[in-house]
Amino acid sequence: MADNGLLEARDLVKTYGSVEALRGASFQAKPGEVTALIGDNGAGKSTLVKCLSGAERPDSGSILLDGAEIELDSPTAARGLGIETVYQDLAVAPELDPAANLFLGREVYRKGLLGKLGMLDKAEMRRRAVEEFARLGVTLQNTDVPIGSLSGGQRQSVAVARSVVWASKVVFMDEPTAALGVLQRERVLDVVRRVRDEGIAVVLISHNMPEVLSVADRVEVLRLGARVARFTAKDTKLEDLVAAMTGALTQEEAA
Ligand SMILES: Nc1ncnc2c1ncn2[C@@H]1O[C@H](COP(=O)(O)OP(=O)(O)OP(=O)(O)O)[C@@H](O)[C@H]1O
Numbered sequence: 001m002a003d004n005g006l007l008e009a010r011d012l013v014k015t016y017g018s019v020e021a022l023r024g025a026s027f028q029a030k031p032g033e034v035t036a037l038i039g040d041n042g043a044g045k046s047t048l049v050k051c052l053s054g055a056e057r058p059d060s061g062s063i064l065l066d067g068a069e070i071e072l073d074s075p076t077a078a079r080g081l082g083i084e085t086v087y088q089d090l091a092v093a094p095e096l097d098p099a100a101n102l103f104l105g106r107e108v109y110r111k112g113l114l115g116k117l118g119m120l121d122k123a124e125m126r127r128r129a130v131e132e133f134a135r136l137g138v139t140l141q142n143t144d145v146p147i148g149s150l151s152g153g154q155r156q157s158v159a160v161a162r163s164v165v166w167a168s169k170v171v172f173m174d175e176p177t178a179a180l181g182v183l184q185r186e187r188v189l190d191v192v193r194r195v196r197d198e199g200i201a202v203v204l205i206s207h208n209m210p211e212v213l214s215v216a217d218r219v220e221v222l223r224l225g226a227r228v229a230r231f232t233a234k235d236t237k238l239e240d241l242v243a244a245m246t247g248a249l250t251q252e253e254a255a
Pocket of ligand 1: 016019020021039040041042043044045046047048
């Protein structure tokens with residue numbers, strides 16, 4: 001459980017050749033809140049998330065966790081600080097069962113002879129997976145089958161759970177409900193809410209504005225590589241979000 005985890009980006013600049021993907025972008029994600037990161041296509045959302053999850057290095061600007069400046073030179077470094085990312089493209093291994101997916105890359109081994117790593121401890125992984133799925137409210141029809149045979153919503157819930165289980169501070173979710181039906185979408189959003197309620201800072205990247213307003217506590221808007229507006233979701237209408245995304249409404253000076 002996290003009781004801290006304020007993540008901040010200050011004035012991030014990132015260029016790809018002649019393209020300025022981020023032009024002094026700032027951002028804040030607070031513990032125990034869902035912060036939606038929205039913006040039109042090409043606004044810089046993915047680039048910002050990549051910088052904040054260690055997949056890209058900004059050219060300039062600073063990143064702070066709990067008020068202290070941090071260097072994120074790899075996704076492993078970010079994970080080491082409790083920052084996890086759920087990608088849009090469902091990073092699960094379809095041929096493995098849900099428990100094995102939860103522990104993918106972080107497998108539990110039994111102690112072998114002379115302290116060497118022994119066999120995979122499947123029973124322990126399964127026990128912990130059942131516990132974690134219950135905690136996060138992930139209900140699976142069958143936990144003994146390859147995840148590829150589950151529904152899209154169940155697969156996505158496992159993908160979300162997999163990052164969340166290891167995240168102690170911040171989780172980025174890039175369009176976690178894209179391509180899901182209405183009921184499946186609700187199930188994934190319930191998992192998102194539970195994670196938030198455990199005190200993690202959840203960052204939701206979404207193009208679905210009704211979904212943003214139903215699940216987010218705060219909304220930060222990027223436009224042309226800079227933050228242009230911030231909203232408290234409960235006081236905000238869909239039109240306000242659209243106005244900020246298109247540039248009709250500007251609260252903050254773009255860098
Ligand atoms: N690896 C790259 N090489 C060159 N240009 C890039 C690269 N990544 C992003 N860009 C450019 O940077 C800008 C911001 O892209 P980014 O993907 O961050 O936006 P986005 O807000 O996530 O958009 P979308 O909603 O369409 O996914 C775009 O103009 C994009 O073409």
